[in-house]
Amino acid sequence: MEKQMTNKIKVYRAMRNMTQEELANKVDVTRQTIIAIEKNKYVPxxxxxxxIARIFGETIENIFHYEK
Amino acid sequence: MNYQQFKRIKILTTSFVSATVAVAVVYNNIILALAGVIIGMIFLFFVRKKTKIILVDERVQNIAGQAARLTYVILTMTIAFLSLIFLGSGRRMNDINYETLGVILSYTTLFSIALYSLSYKYISKKYGETDDEQD
Structure with missing residues (x-):
């Protein structure tokens, strides 16, 4: 299956020194879900x-990219 | 309590229940087996209630939904196939027991399909399906 949705969550997380666990707690999901989203295996x-976009203070378009 | 601790408690509880059931089987004591299972379930229920960590989210629900659908398809097809075999061999060998089993399995298949259709319709309505025409 071709990857249509990509994201920059890992980059934004690194810029803010935030762990996957911390992000997961802030958006009320499990750490496994953050891992799956970062690896583009799950589309949120x-x-x-x-x-997620609000946690980073960005718009959705800056974090998530849809490629046809 | 973090997720790892919760996982450890879950494994310990499952081990306790398994051990209790194993002992109950050895001593042929159904009350001990039931008590072990019920205590394990109640304990895990309270641990889940007390824990603040998120155990179920949209991804988990998505996976559970897909797994449930796959299980439904496999189980229903297996039961339907078995019912055909039992019905066929029951009639061929003139064995009423096989035929009865086949009929029971056929009705189980129908019940499973009906239940799936009803729950699908109910959940679909909950998420906005309507028969109204578009404006």
């Missing part, structure tokens, strides 16, 4: 994508 819901 719109609600979760908004939550």
């Amino acid at each position: 819901s719109l609600g979760l994508a908004f939550k």
Whole structure:
């Protein structure tokens, strides 16, 4: 399956010295979900994508990219 | 309590329940087996309630949904296939027991399909499916 959705969560996390566990707790998901999203193995819901973007103070478009 | 600690407690509880059931089987004591299972379930229920960590999120629900659908398809097809075999061999050998088993399995298959359809319809309505025409 081709990867249509990519993201920069790992980059933004590193810029803010945030662990996967900390991000997971802030957006109310498990650490495994953050790992899966970072590896582009799971596409988050719109609600979760908004939550993640707000944690980093960015827009969704800056963090998530849709490639056709 | 973090996720690792919760996982450890879960493994310990499962080991306790398994050991209790094993002892109960050796001593042929059904009450001991039931007590072990119920105590384990209640204990895990309270641990889950008390823990602040997130154990279920949208990804877990997604996986659970897919696993449930796969299980439903495999189980229903297996039961349907077995019912056909039992019905066929029951009629061929003129064995009423096989035939009865086949009929029971056929109804189980139908019940499973009906239950799936009903729950699908209910959940679909919950998430906004409507028969109204578009404007």
